[in-house]
Amino acid sequence: IGVESQDGWTIDAHPIHGAAASTNHPPVGSSFRTYRPIYFHEFVANHAARKRYWARSFLGWTNLNKSKPNPAHRAVADLGRLGYLSSVITQTHPSLRTLELHGYLRSAVCTTCRTEYDRQLFQNDLAQLNPAWSDFLNEMLASGALTTENPDERRRLGLKTNPDGDVDVPGVDYATFRYPACPSCLAKPPTDKDGKRHVVEVDVDGAWLAGNSTAGILKPNVIMFGESIPDTTKVAAEKAIDEASRVLVLGSSLATYSAWRLVKRAREQAMPVGIVNIGGVRGEDQFFGHLSTGNTGKEGLRCAHILEEMLPSLVTELSQRSTAPLTASAMARPFVPAPWA
Ligand SMILES: [Zn+2]
Known part of the structure; x- marks a missing residue:
């Protein structure tokens, strides 16, 4: 079924006297035409792209998490x-x-060891690592900008939401955003396919650091564009x-x-x-x-x-x-x- 849900993102499934499939990739609704989703290879390869993704996801999650079946x-x-x-x-x-x-968007998964983490707990970690963003999120929640169902009203308050639940915030520097490393890979770095031990480096608060790190990157547990279905x-x-x-x-x-x-x-x-x-x-x-x-x-x-x-x-x-x-x-x-x- 593919259904336009209340918060404006597209859900599809195909019930079948037999089976039903659903697809929201790529979004077909006219309101989503300007939205460009992140590609899997970009997410895995690029620290800056991940900062941007998780920053937007951090802001959008509260709203998306509330979406209800229609x-x-x-x-x-x-x-x-x-x-x-x-x-x-x-x-x-x-x-x-x-x-x-x-x-599904309810969990984050490690791209190295495939451990899954609850998205809400991950959200709490993001809030701790990004206090300024957390304050900003709380302000927007208080203003009602994130909770109004009216897209015009949201735009008036300076918010634009894309189908993956991310919020576009003009003038915000995504480079300041920090995201945690996979706790499992951090505690015990796994070995790569050649038997060499991976490196997972974090800052003093536990945020994943580019540079020497070769593992422990968390991604949303969804199949991204360009990623194959298991x-x-x-x-x-x-x-x-x-x-x-x-x-x-x-x-x-x-x-x-x-x-x-x-x-x-x-x-x-x-x-x-x-x-x-x-x-x-x-x-x-x-x-x-x-x-x-x-x-x-x-x-x-x-x-x-x-x-x-x-x-x-x-x-x-x-x-x-x-x-x-x-x-x-x-x-x-x-x-x-x-x-x-
Ligand atoms: Zn891991």
Whole structure:
């Protein structure tokens, strides 16, 4: 489902009578046109880029962390409970955590040892390492600039938020921002692939230092542009498709190749594809070219509706039916609702 959430960032998933995928890469909403996301290689290679990323993330986290599931998300959970979904594949939304193609923003992960750290605890560390920024954040929170849902009001207060939850603050020097090293790598630097011990240097407060450091860089636990999806995630998503009988894409343009590829995979197995999305969808001719003129929707369906309105009414309609939609074998694997459901 891909849904525009209240705080203006895009969530997509593709519930599928079978599976659902979600993608917010790249953002397609017109309001995000000026936003350029950070690339994986840039983040890993460049200390200054990381300072900038974590500074913006530090300011945006409080707001992003509050984003709540909307009626469309709840409806997808309901469809699962009713037995209409065997799997849901999502991308990036921090709480829609069924099969996340692109990771989640709730944790930071070490690029060396892969240890994961709770994003809120990491946030506390960032606040301690950056007292001036922390004060600034508190001021903005107090002014309401970070909490208003109105983008015009936010802009008036000098704030611009991009889809990853970062805040652009004009005139702020990102070079002053400090971020911690991976505590695990710092305590016991691991060895590299040649058996040589890594170096992790920090300043007196524990902030990661460029120069001699070769490890212990923390990154958000999301798949960035230019970064590949872990094989285990890829395989799980493909399995969800293969076990499905049909695929429903909700609110995604399938702009991300990894998401598009899953739908293509379903079509290659002759599964009917349904897509609900306002706006164009990548290569959609390939998914609907085979439809006969008498198609009633069973062979495939393409429509444009507002998901927050359409899905809840669909749930109401389907709730009144008595027949179990899924086969016994499909129901044998119980649907696991997202944590917020
Ligand atoms: Zn580490």
